[in-house]
Amino acid sequence: MRIEADTTVCIGAGMCALTLPEVFDQSEDDGTVLLLMPVPPAGLEEKARRAVTLCPSGALTVT
Amino acid sequence: MTGLTMSTERERPFDPPDTYARLRERGTVHRMRFADGHEGWLVTGHAAARAVLADSRFSNRPELAHPPLAARAGLTEEIRSQEFKLPPGFFLRTDAPEHTRYRRLLTGQFTVRRMKGLEARILEITEARLDAMEAAEPPVDLVDAFALPIPSLVICELLGVPYEERAAFQDDTKVMLSLEAKADEALAAIGHVFAYLNGLIPRKREHPGDDLLSGLIEGGELSDDELAGVAFLLLVAGHETTANMLGLGTYALLADPVQLAALRDDPSLIDNAVEELLRHLSIVHVGPVRAALEDVEVDGHLIRKGESVALHLPVINRDPAKFPGGDALDLTRSATGHLAFGHGIHQCLGQQLARSEMRIAFAALLRRFPGLRLAVPADEVPLRTDMGVYGVHRLPVTW
Numbered sequence: 195m196r197i198e199a200d201t202t203v204c205i206g207a208g209m210c211a212l213t214l215p216e217v218f219d220q221s222e223d224d225g226t227v228l229l230l231m232p233v234p235p236a237g238l239e240e241k242a243r244r245a246v247t248l249c250p251s252g253a254l255t256v257t
Numbered sequence: 258m259t260g261l262t263m264s265t266e267r268e269r270p271f272d273p274p275d276t277y278a279r280l281r282e283r284g285t286v287h288r289m290r291f292a293d294g295h296e297g298w299l300v301t302g303h304a305a306a307r308a309v310l311a312d313s314r315f316s317n318r319p320e321l322a323h324p325p326l327a328a329r330a331g332l333t334e335e336i337r338s339q340e341f342k343l344p345p346g347f348f349l350r351t352d353a354p355e356h357t358r359y360r361r362l363l364t365g366q367f368t369v370r371r372m373k374g375l376e377a378r379i380l381e382i383t384e385a386r387l388d389a390m391e392a393a394e395p396p397v398d399l400v401d402a403f404a405l406p407i408p409s410l411v412i413c414e415l416l417g418v419p420y421e422e423r424a425a426f427q428d429d430t431k432v433m434l435s436l437e438a439k440a441d442e443a444l445a446a447i448g449h450v451f452a453y454l455n456g457l458i459p460r461k462r463e464h465p466g467d468d469l470l471s472g473l474i475e476g477g478e479l480s481d482d483e484l485a486g487v488a489f490l491l492l493v494a495g496h497e498t499t500a501n502m503l504g505l506g507t508y509a510l511l512a513d514p515v516q517l518a519a520l521r522d523d524p525s526l527i528d529n530a531v532e533e534l535l536r537h538l539s540i541v542h543v544g545p546v547r548a549a550l551e552d553v554e555v556d557g558h559l560i561r562k563g564e565s566v567a568l569h570l571p572v573i574n575r576d577p578a579k580f581p582g583g584d585a586l587d588l589t590r591s592a593t594g595h596l597a598f599g600h601g602i603h604q605c606l607g608q609q610l611a612r613s614e615m616r617i618a619f620a621a622l623l624r625r626f627p628g629l630r631l632a633v634p635a636d637e638v639p640l641r642t643d644m645g646v647y648g649v650h651r652l653p654v655t656w
Contacts, residue, residue: 205357206364207604212612213593215369225364248594250604252311 195239196257197246201226204253213245214238227253261289261299263325263567265436265542265642271509272584273542273571277301281572286558289567292330295323297565298558303576303596305556306568310545310601314553315566317603319343319350321548323565329645331440344451346479346486349494353602359487362478363606366415366469372609375415379617382410387625395655396632404503404652405496407618411610412495416488417461417468425453430496434645450492454485491607498540499611501641501648503618506534508638508649509586510619511631516588521623530588531615536595537586539571542647545599570596571647626656 197217206225210218217238219228234242246254267274277299280287285302300306309315324333336343343350348359365371390402409427413420432438432446458474458481465471470488473479479487510517520530546567549560560566574595575583598605605611622629631638632653639650 205360205602205604206368207598207606208367208369208609209604211369212609220368220370221365222368223365224361225366225368226361244593250311250600251602 195242196233197229197242198232198255198257199227199229200253200255203251205251207250209248209250210245210254213248214241217242218245261287262327263289263292263299263543265326265647267640267642270638270640271505271512271538271586273539273569273575277569277572278575278584281576285556285576286560289325291323291325291565291567292327293323293333295565297323297325297567298555298560299325300555300566300568301572301576302556303573303579303594306570306573306596307600308555309547309566309568310596310599310603312553312601313353314550315547316352316550317350317356317545317547318352321550321563321565322546323548325546325565325567326436326543328436332443335440335444344482344486344489346483346488347490348487349490349603356602359483360602360606362473362476363469363487363491366472367606367609369609372613375411375610376613376617378414379407379411379614380621382414383407383618383621387621391625396653397655399507399652399654400500400504400649401651403618403622404507405500407503408499408611408614409496411614412492415469415610416491416495417466417470418457418488418492422453426450426492427496430493433493434497436643436645447489450489451485454488454492455481458484458488494605494607495610497646498605498607499614501540501646502534502538502611502615504652505538505540505648506615506619507622507629507654508631508652509534509538511629511654512635513586516586517623519588520619521627524620524624526588527616527620529590529592530619531612532592532595533586533588533590534615534619535597536574536580536583536592538647539574539595539597540647541570541597541599543645544568545570545603568596626654628656629654630656 204226211220217231217234281301285305287299289299291297319336324330348356386403429446429449548565551562553560598608632655641648
């Protein structure tokens with residue numbers, strides 16, 4: 195599983211950072227997503243998928 | 258042609274009106290007549306609502322929207338008219354890329370981490386309100402003593418708006434959201450709050466503080482008109498939303514002794530409880546409304562360019578396809594994915610602040626007053642069916 199984040203689309207709602215802070219953080223400047231772990235470990239994959247689904251702006255994709 | 262119209266009247270305080278709940282059993286997208294006669298649509302399904310809110314072919318510009326509620330027809334007409342212009346910083350009602358510019362200036366201030374950093378201060382504010390309640394003789398109106406002042410104090414402090422000047426905007430905010438206010442009254446109330454903010458901004462420029470407005474002024478990216486528009490949006494949004502979740506949420510808990518006991522006995526349930534209360538109560542009980550910029554198909558229905566689409570969030574957030582048994586309040590349920598804060602690029606900017614406020618306030622209230630109960634019969638609590646944001650007007654409690 196590999197996550198990609200498009201910060202030009204992100205609106206900084208923070209749903210990803212709220213759901214899985216091990217993988218997602220937010221920039222101090224504009225609140226947009228910071229991907230800490232593009233390839234989450236197997237144990238976090240389900241939560242990572244939930245975070246991607248919860249993203250309101252469609253900035254996150256999973257491949 | 259359709260006989261379906263929008264109403265805020267309810268059969269039971271915590272459930273959406275039966276008419277719209279029953280509609281959802283028949284489908285997710287329905288023809289609806291708007292208050293100005295426009296034949297538009299009403300969405301009642303969760304997946305369809307997500308699709309509409311995430312689709313840039315649906316606009317949030319006010320001059321394109323038709324009013325779902327008769328009470329708002331006059332105001333909508335004014336806003337659509339050539340004479341009235343929303344201030345440039347009122348970015349809620351803009352589309353990308355204009356929206357993106359304003360939102361970007363603010364999102365850094367509302368991150369999960371920033372809001373967690375505010376929690377100690379929110380707890381102080383909350384405890385001070387509880388001290389004042391304890392010092393008073395019960396019964397106490399929980400809206401006046403607790404639910405309204407906590408978010409009001411927090412948003413004023415965050416923005417840098419002097420709380421002691423709240424008389425200049427609190428009553429006008431109420432008028433703006435009242436479905437019984439006439440268009441000229443609502444416009445006058447909007448005007449009063451802008452006059453106040455237009456006066457505040459030069460004062461903040463002269464005497465900056467460690468707050469959001471001072472930061473935006475110092476950043477120099479926004480004109481004074483834009484600053485007033487942004488401040489207006491955050492001030493109004495910060496006042497009437499969390500306040501109503503605290504009021505109605507407490508009422509819902511007091512009306513459900515099993516759920517109340519579950520939360521009181523296991524404070525670690527609070528995060529879950531807040532999401533479930535947001536889902537179950539969905540206080541934005543009319544709207545949001547979007548307008549199609551081109552023909553768009555949603556769940557098999559062709560929505561034509563120019564047609565308005567209203568979303569019934571209280572019904573959508575009980576869609577059994579997303580939340581099985583959704584009519585029940587169940588604080589142990591996984592309620593994430595609800596659309597109480599919206600979805601798409603306009604999803605609530607202050608949602609992480611609202612979550613922090615609710616987690617702290619509900620938990621502290623139940624800790625301080627484990628015997629909290631209604632001081633009037635449950636059916637005598639006055640409900641905000643006459644306001645754009647649902648909730649309770651008053652909540653008399655004792656302990």
